[in-house]
Amino acid sequence: MARAAGVSQATVSYVLNDNPNARVSEQTRERVREAAARLGYVPDASARTLRTGRSGLVLVPLAPARTGRLFQDFLDRFGDELGRHGFTLVQYGERHLKGVPAAKSWAALRPAAVLVDVTRLTKAAVDLLTSSGTRVVIGLADKPSPLVPVVVLDHEAVGACAARHLLGGGRSRLGAVVPREEGIDLMGEARLRGVRQVAPGAERIDLAFSEEEAARVAARADLPEGIFAYNDEYAMLLISALQDAGVRVPDDVAVVGADDLPIATLMRPRLTSVHFDPTATPGELAALLEEIVRGEREAGPGAVVDLYRPRIVVRDSA
Amino acid sequence: MARAAGVSQATVSYVLNDNPNARVSEQTRERVREAAARLGYVPDASARTLRTGRSGLVLVPLAPARTGRLFQDFLDRFGDELGRHGFTLVQYGERHLKGVPAAKSWAALRPAAVLVDVTRLTKAAVDLLTSSGTRVVIGLADKPSPLVPVVVLDHEAVGACAARHLLGGGRSRLGAVVPREEGIDLMGEARLRGVRQVAPGAERIDLAFSEEEAARVAARADLPEGIFAYNDEYAMLLISALQDAGVRVPDDVAVVGADDLPIATLMRPRLTSVHFDPTATPGELAALLEEIVRGEREAGPGAVVDLYRPRIVVRDSA
DNA sequence: TTGTATGCGTTATCAT
């Protein structure tokens, strides 16, 4: 490319990167740009990565389909914002590439940052990443971590929020659904803990997403007076089963969902749900991340960014 | 790394890549592996990319949250399978990085393959990619393309499938919902075309996802006898509005959704929906892609892989 | 069976 423009490689680099401490005449700049356009020249990201020791990739090793709509929306916009800062968000599910530990396949890409569930992080993994150029490893968790700074989605607060509303409505015997579904069961347990912070005796109701299971629960004689159903989908499942069993909602049993899905208002009774108000915008996070990667800012273990604040949206089901 | 193992770089490369035309003693192999483990050595993907001219990345430039659950599930498993073949699926939303054409930012990563909506492809973009090392550009479309091989999700077939069922049930005046929602409006129009293939006079019903809009439609005096509501969520919205307006479903108006979501069976009446049977598995596609990238197979414009076959699941709403 | 040498495209440093 350089030879084609009649200038040196260095000059090309200066021009195309708008390098501020390079002094290049406007005439030369034009010649370089012309040649680049003519040749369809595109800078090679891998060469830059090799040279600088760090890629522009921000890794998010999560199974997209399993993270839920809320976090998926967040990632979507976060990726947009990162793009504006020159990064590329890379989302991919877990692999067991010939038994290679996940952290190694992450490190191979020399990512600028990694955002991953803390349950999948070990000290060794963090060390491997940081020693191979990654500037910051951010955990995804529901509480602070001694290992890394975290982005928090506080599931206990969600359960507590729902439970407070149910108690406030005069229901004293509570229950909380814990989905029997891989990938979200842990979140279910966290939300249950939150319910129990407010209503210590709350019952755990394990439930798979099937009408048979829901019918079995609905047929019980000793149903709690109020149930936090984990999310809106499980709430719909449960309400549907309760109605089929002749149990009145909310008269006999109050039900609260979470996520405040658009379809929540379409149910009859309309679904009372825990809504998530964003507290940190993707744009702010992207800007923060850029500062950290550029070394203008430190972020150690213990640091916390809260993503959402739960808020109850009262409709008819509770 | 090489010096630490007491061997040459070349030997390290041979051993770690299981290079078949290199003959290395088992003893040396062991020494290399031991040193790699001891040092926490991780090969640098960017160096490999620079050397070979092509990365292991498979780019899917789509806004994840907007592609729908079905395709998201597909991508999720496709990514897993690609991982087994040594590729990394990279999903990211559209950027407008300082006005740089999208194809340039794709080409910068020297991806092995790109899978993208054909509406975002031009001849120039395809040429740029192929000339910079990308082995195959695959379009995502609802019909064959003269530009690239495509993966098909035939929306017209979906509409036709729903319309056939409605006609077969004795409904002759049909309507089809076209969502007024960026990103899915084009799919809505394709599904409408499919309905009209079977029922030429079918009415187009534009609808935004809001209860007010749906109520307005439901209040009409001249409702069609059968409506294909685009998908299950719009079907739920519409049915809810119809019921509020005193219109009986399916007696007065039959409604068909699509996607066959788990919650479809929770509605009352239970939702009749177009289900998607996978015809090509992610595993097959990943294997196919690997063959193409390795040059063992050609894939030119016109080639088509059909992803799903639509099938009606009859319940109570139509 | 193993080592040596070369070059991929970029950027930092130093020379002109």
Next chain:
DNA sequence: ATGATAACGCATACAA
């Protein structure tokens, strides 16, 4: 104000 050069880590042709 611009050019020359080295080095990043890896894969590969070729020498030993």
